[in-house]
Amino acid sequence: MSLLTTPSQTVGPYLRIGFLPLVTDTIAPPGTPGERFTIRGRMSDGDGTPINDGALEIWQADAKGRYAHPEDGQKTAAGNAFRGFGRILTDGDGAFHFTTIKPGPVAGPDGKQQAPHLMVTLFMRGMLKHLITRMYFPDEPLNQTDPVLQRVPADRRATLVAAGSGKSTLEWNIVSQGPAETVFFDL
């Protein structure tokens, strides 16, 4: 049996109406175990114009590399309230910020560990399908061997790694098109 999948359509300019209930800039509530970071950035288009009507969704594992999801064979510890999800809307300047903890490494294909990363899904007017990218952390030795980063052309890898070595506030900008275009993934 194989049904035809439902096609994607854009969220359009009025996404806020439907997206609002899940909006938060706090992915990890205070007290969540792990190293805390604030991530700041800006979304812009092929002309460098701010994307002021976009949304980001973050999905991540906890500090021990466990996803709060039944499919993660390692299971989330009982009583752990960390869902690992949050949604942020860009402001009038295309800017966004959120606070979270650095996730632990998770299993990759062929048993190789993946470097700590945030899964980031982007929605905006002008995008008939959502975009998927990842944010990696600076000062992380596993970035050198991460199986997903290895698939990305070497000269574009830096678009996936936040700046701010040694700091607790990181900067990560998203460019949807052009020479500095962020790497997006086809899942």
Add this chain to the structure above:
Amino acid sequence: MSKVLGYRRPYFDTQPPLLYPGYRSTIKRAPSKPLVVLPHTISEVTGPMFGSGDIGPNDHDLTAQHEGAPVGERIVVSGRLLDDNAKPIANALIEMWQANSAGRYRHDIDDHDAPLDPNFTGAGRVLTGADGEYRFVTIKPAAYPWRNHYNAWRPAHLHFSLFGLGLVQRLVTQMYFPGDPLLPYDPMYNSIPDDKARERLISHFDWERTIPDIALAYRFDMVLRGREQTPMETSRS
């Protein structure tokens, strides 16, 4: 460590392209470089899970969220959420938003010269049931102009946002109404190359689910990507 069973990729031409110049906003926003194909790891097959605690009592009924009733034609919109193996997707969050019966959104940047309705916000949320079923009560939205090209009008539509059971199933789409004369002129609708896939976005009049003397009904089933049947499938291309 258990191996992750991946999800099937959509059939050729059943999803819109990222760049579709007929929809003008894609021109400066769509990525210009090829996407990097990712294997499905635990990061992609998992995603946020929701429960009844995330949903309020009137979230499914957009006609009951204010003191009075909204103006417009009451409708029931219901259906099932399935994967492409025809397996129901239970306990999945569905978000829905829409314009009011005059074609106006409750949003700061909507300046269409049509009245707002104090009794209509235009946003709803439900969790799917054990068989993937869901149901909203709302009012039928109207068409509205959108300046994409000369005399551009969007056909009446509802926006749907689906989480499924993992990131690979995440989908945002729009539902249209049967027989809408604006559909052939709509770049959003026409961005999907495959005829059959495009028609998946048109709901069906659903006589059996009408509420006598109260509301007409439309049926809209949604299909998300399902699991690969065997891990071998990917290596056969």
